[in-house]
Amino acid sequence: MTESQPPLEPLPEDWERALVVVAHPDDIEYGAAAAVARWTGQGKRVAYCLVTSGEAGMDALPPAEAGPLREQEQRRAAAIVGVDEVEFLGHPDGTIEYGLALRRDIAWAIRRHRPDIVITANFRDSFGPGMLNQADHIATGRAVLDAARDAGNRWVFPGRADPWNRVQAVWAAGSPEAGHGVDTTDTFDLGIASLQAHEAYLAGLEGHPDVAEFLAGWARLAGDRLGCTYAASFEVYPIRLL
Numbered sequence: 001m002t003e004s005q006p007p008l009e010p011l012p013e014d015w016e017r018a019l020v021v022v023a024h025p026d027d028i029e030y031g032a033a034a035a036v037a038r039w040t041g042q043g044k045r046v047a048y049c050l051v052t053s054g055e056a057g058m059d060a061l062p063p064a065e066a067g068p069l070r071e072q073e074q075r076r077a078a079a080i081v082g083v084d085e086v087e088f089l090g091h092p093d094g095t096i097e098y099g100l101a102l103r104r105d106i107a108w109a110i111r112r113h114r115p116d117i118v119i120t121a122n123f124r125d126s127f128g129p130g131m132l133n134q135a136d137h138i139a140t141g142r143a144v145l146d147a148a149r150d151a152g153n154r155w156v157f158p159g160r161a162d163p164w165n166r167v168q169a170v171w172a173a174g175s176p177e178a179g180h181g182v183d184t185t186d187t188f189d190l191g192i193a194s195l196q197a198h199e200a201y202l203a204g205l206e207g208h209p210d211v212a213e214f215l216a217g218w219a220r221l222a223g224d225r226l227g228c229t230y231a232a233s234f235e236v237y238p239i240r241l242l
Contacts, residue, residue: 008181008225008233015116015168017045020083021094021106021144023136025054025074026198027121032173033081033216034184034191035232040082041187047085048078049109051102051121051140052093059202063093069200077197081190085113098139106147112159116168120144122175122235130187145170148239167239174218175235181226188219 018039023030028036028048033120036046054074069086078086089105096102123141126132150156153163171180179207184191192212195202202208222231 005221006179007224007227008231009179011171011180011182011234011236013039013042013044013046013182017113017115017120018046018117019047019049019110019113019115020123021049021051021109021140022121023134023140023161024057024093025070026077026195026201027137028119028173029077029191029195029198030121030174031215032119032121032190032234033077033194034119034187034215034219034230035173035182036083037081037180037187037190037194039183046083047113047115048074048083048087048090048176049106049111049113050074050086051091051106052136053090054093056093058201060197060204063171067093070198071169073198073201077194080194080197081187085133086239088149094136096136096139098142102139102143103147103150106143107150107157108160110147110167111164114164114166116166118148118167118170119234120170120172122172124172124175124200124235127174127177134186141172144230145237151154168231169239171234171239172237173234174222175233178222178233180236181222181231181233183223183226183228184232185223185229188215191215191219192198 032138053067219230
């Protein structure tokens with residue numbers, strides 16, 4: 001551990017339900033799926049909500065074919081880590097817009113699933129020096145943070161389920177500003193298998209590194225900061241309704 005990488009604080013696990021909201025199929029599999037496997041193994045309920053179907057993510061397939069294929073792969077990936085609820089919001093892949101429509105759809109998803117914790121992917125400008133983030137991730141994460149509060153206000157986006165004001169926090173996986181982590185040593189192999197379930201998508205990525213080696217590199221860095229072999233890191237945003 002370097003001076004610039006302080007220890008990670010263990011995430012609380014005294015909760016029962018989580019909702020994962022990310023932009024694309026495979027986003028949660030890049031490191032955080034092993035944490036999901038840990039939590040479902042504890043008996044917690046985790047559901048997935050995908051803003052898009054990832055239909056613009058395969059250069060060799062037109063969106064009309066890629067979308068259903070990627071949805072199928074995402075459902076397989078989710079099942080490997082104990083998740084059987086997977087929904088897709090139908091926003092356009094590659095051109096997600098932060099705004100009222102996105103906040104509304106995510107707020108309605110939160111009201112349907114009634115989670116204690118909402119999990120998303122890193123939505124800062126980068127993953128670290130020289131590793132710029134993607135616009136879809138940034139727009140989705142910002143909307144998730146706002147929607148977690150919107151969901152608790154009965155006068156904002158009314159008409160879809162009762163308000164839900166019990167989201168304790170939004171956790172952003174893989175953030176360069178992560179201060180918390182969870183030990184994924186015992187479930188790391190399930191995280192690998194979950195990413196490998198995106199078989200067709202990965203096959204179309206020229207030069208993609210070996211899945212196990214790629215995930216292990218990041219997980220070891222987080223594990224070193226948490227004091228274990230493998231870990232997933234998260235930036236925590238407590239939710240306070242004002």
